[in-house]
Amino acid sequence: MKVLKFGGSSVNNAENIQKVITILENEKEPLAVVVSAFGKVTDLLLETSLLAASKDIQYKEILKTIEDRHILAIKELILINDQSAILSQVKRMLNHLETLLDGCFLLGEVSNRSSDAILSFGELLSSYIISEAVKQKNKNAMFKDSRELIITNKHFGKATVDFSLTNALIADFFKETKSEIVILPGFIATSNDGHVTTLGRGGSDYTAAIIAGAIDASILEIWTDVNGMFTANPHIVSQAQSIEKISYQEAMELSHFGAKVLYPPTIQPVLNKNIPIRIKNTFEPVLDGTYISSEANASNGNPIKGISNIDNISLLTVEGSGIIGVAGYSKRLFEVLSKENISVIFITQASSEHSICFGIQDADAENAKIAIDTAFEFEISQKKIDPCLVENNLSIIAVVGENMKNHQGLSGKMFSTLGKNNVNIRAIAQGASERNISAVIAQKDVKKALNSLHEKFFEDDIKQLNLFVMGVGNVGEKFIDQIHQQQKYLKENLQLNPRVIALSNSRKMYFDEEGIALKDWKTILDSGETADKDNFIARVKVLNLRNSVFVDVTANEVISQTYDQYLRQNISVVTCNKIACSSAFENYKNLKKLSRKFNAPFLFETNVGAGLPIIDTLKNLVASGDKVNKIQAVLSGSLNFIFNNFSEENSFYDVVKQAQAEGYTEPDPKIDLSGVDVMRKILILIRESNYEMEIDAIENKSFLPKECLETASVDDFFESLKTYSSHFEDILQEAKVKDCRLKYVAEFENGKANVSLQFIPKDHPFYNLEGKDNIVLFYTDRYVDQPLLIKGAGAGAAVTASGIFADVIRIGNN
Structure with missing residues (x-):
């Protein structure tokens, strides 16, 4: 016999329930089918109870919403001739629910026992309606109330199951029943004195597992709205992958750390019987989903099965010299938490015994601190220990895998990846089994941490x-x-x-x-x-x-x-x-x-x-121990373009206009022509050579007339170039007379730097520098007589963009 459980999203409305019925029709062996309440109905029931208890009449509006959803489902699922009796039964159930809520309103409170009774109606209504819909297709189907089979203690809200009595009741029922399909409500049970109890968060999963264990089912299938368990939360990590096979222990670890498709206690009843679990998608039933069994399976040799997290964590620290070497402190501490019914999620303690650090839910933090400080009031007054320290807004991230213990370096990979992304780790825990490495981080860093780790462990290092x-x-x-x-x-x-x-x-x-x-x-x-x-x-x-x-x-x-x-x-x-x-x-x-x-x-x-590798080359020189003694350079591709094209046929104004249009100059060409741009560049090279210098220490021998430098706008600057055209023509003629070419040169030597327009003779390395090219000569302790020369295109949108691109790639390869 198989046990199938369908969650709230699978039975959210009539359309989804029809998909469930189709899945059941395709099964070949007897089925026990456990269903949750319609999607979000349990939350609505909880809200109505709280509103009623606070004497807020709006609870009736929410109750009406709940009623309308179930009535609509009946009308869409059930043949019209069969609706009357089913509507009557549902109305009676809703009237009972309304009576309970009215009682909460009159009393102005809702007890844990009343809350369980109210919350039970979600599953009772859904399972009854679904069973009637299934009967229309399969006359050999029936409804069975789980409250008649699962017996618990009186811990309302999260009751503990009496397995000896429960297993016997379930086994006897399924041994006697002749029905092919039995529909049961999840989440609910009965206390040993006859009151309705609930099994806590994820209780419908637990109900299904209890039944599967009691009848030695061939498999437990949990149907939800995702394709199994994932390597990470797909809502946070878009590249998360469905896990094909996983062990019980790995599944429990991932479930504990927030993998919401499976409730951790679910596994225990089937683990003891070695009954496999398969998690499937109601909306894509042909997919295999995730298979959970006693066998660990290393997918593609990867020892990591998943990365998960728990949010809303507070980290509490008890520390002091009075703890060191004194027996019983830990016992006292955790007894205090136990008495306050506070669950500890995470524990770590340094070998010095100077402090004990543990993680709990944020909601419990204030209560925990008060209880601890009260219990250790004497030790705190004697300065033996400090008052309990509380850090809020934290999360626990966990890397999980059965085979992690057989692979070296996983912790190093995890922590180095987080470190590279500036994710600060507040605390670390790793059990001797090495099935789980946990770390506490700031909640704001969870998305970055999960994506970084998933990228490292699952995405082929992309x-x-x-x-x-x-x-x-x-x-x-x-x-x-x-x-x-x-x-x-x-x-x-x-x-x-x-x-x-x-x-x-x-x-x-x-x-x-x-x-x-x-x-x-x-x-x-x-x-x-x-x-x-x-x-x-x-x-x-x-x-x-x-x-x-x-x-x-x-x-x-x-x-x-x-x-x-x-x-x-x-x-x-x-x-x-x-x-x-x-x-x-x-x-x-x-x-x-x-x-x-x-x-x-x-x-x-x-x-x-x-795009020239000038700075990178300089960094490598300095890093390798070389010392730069002198720099000579033509660092402005725009000025080199301008003076290479400036001629008697092309006026200085026209050439500068062309350089601006082709993107060789800054948006304001005066920055280039004034020498400021070149001053900045030589200053950067000087600083990268390990010298300290400010820009005003660089001598700027400007070739521009003072009036050009003092213009207030780009348009005014261009007009000034026309006005002083004869000045530039005189410079050009002087270069011709000297048989030289004009180059704007930056120089550094003996702690001094300057930029200037120079007349370059034919035997100089700068003479044949064409177009918009740059050239740099580094004279160093190693390059004395013949400098290290770097030459190539030094301006233009495409080459500059490629240089930016290269820097981005350097970061990617870092």
Whole structure:
């Protein structure tokens, strides 16, 4: 005989109940079918009782809602000629329920015994209606009241089953019955003195398991709205996978830690009889679901079966020198909690015996602290121990697997993964069986922790990068296009899965936690909300996603001043914005410090040389012990483009206009032509070479007339270039006379730096630098006579975007 249990979602309405009936029709052997109340009806019944007890007349409105749902189900499930008798019976049951609620209203209270009686009506109503619907298809079906079979003590709310009496009653009933299908209400039972009791949260599962154990069922099937047990909560971890096979012990561990498809006590009655459990989906019955038995099964060699969590946890700590070496403290402590009926979920104690730390439900924390401080009042007054310390808003996460004990390094993987994502661990527990490694963390970090661990243990090491992109101009657009184009390649070859979670320009911003569809990103961004820097930062923090990267593709000083807020939240920063790294030296050093402290990479390769590996090469030189003594460089691709194209045929004004149009200059070209941009770049190289310098220490030998430098707008600046065209033509003529080319050069040597327009002779390495190329010469202790030379395209949207992309990949490979 098989035992099938259908949960509230499976019997939520007539349509779903018809699916249940179809499943029953396809079964070939006798069935015991345990059903829950219609979805959410138990919650509604609890609400009505509390409202009635508080003398709130609204309980009658909720009662009417409950009545309407059941009447509607009868009218949709039962043939019209058969409805009258069934409606009459349901009405009688509802009248009884109303009488109980009216009593609570008159008394102004609801006792535990009354509460159990009220809550029982959910299952009584659903099982009766479903049994009548099944009888229409199978005349050999019947209804049996579980209260006649399951006997408990008088612990109302979560009664303890008297198995010797219960097993005998169930075995006798099923031995005598001739019915092919027996429909029974879950969750409810009868006390040994004849009152209605309930079996606690998940009690319908428990009812089914009790019956399965008593009749030695061939299998217990639990039908719900998901495809079995999952490697993590699919509502939190979208990549969670259904578990094919799992052991009883693993299932109990996962159930204890929040896997809601199975109530932990369910397993015990069938475990003792070695009866397998299968968890199936009512809405996809052809799928196999999860098979639970005594055999552990390592899927694809993975010793981890699942990752789960319990929220709303408080961590209580009792500590003091008076505990050390003194027997009986633990006994006293847990006796106090037992007397207060407080369940301890998590325990850990340091080997020094200086403290005992344990986790309980948040709702019990205040009561527990009062009870503990009262029990240890004398020791606290003598300073032998401290008052009980309570930390709230925590969660327990657990990594579960039967074969974990046979695999080294799992704890290390777990804790290093959490550490890399800045998830602080408050306490750790691991039993000698090594079936479960538990850690207490802040509740706000649960989503990040579960996704990070699931990615590590179940997703073939494919690392998801969550990108928050500020700035979608020329460079930003190219960057997004490159991400879109390379997503498949990155996933298949580098095990990286970059997703753009947010986009922002100066007008609009748009967030999508599941990732923005990059194919239509422009349209999506246009439909977004009004851009707001502070709101953008706040949203990124609230999402608290693993492997988060803020990508700044602006030249905005205000945005550059927000980097510290991201780094402090373990959010990496990738930027082509040079302002932060060329700001006050103290700010530059602080950003580096925050990056190290919070394990959040701060990368800015594109600050110098666009996509050229200049900063990365310099970092490797310094890290390997080399010392930079001198730097000579052409660091402005835009200025190199301008002076390479400036001729008698092309005026200086025209060439600068062209450079701006093609995206080689900053939005304000004066930043490039004034030398400020080059000053920032050489300053960054100087600082990355381990020298301390401020930007005002760099000598700027400007080639622009004073009037050009003092213009107030971009339009005024361009007009000034026309006005002083003869000045630029004179410079060009002087270069021709000297048989030189014009290059804007940055230099550093002996602690001094300058930027200037120089006349470069034919024998100089800079002479043949074409187009928008950059070139850098590093003279170091190792590169003395022949410098280390880096040369290539140093401007342009595509190459700058590729440099940003490369920094993002570096973070992914970190």
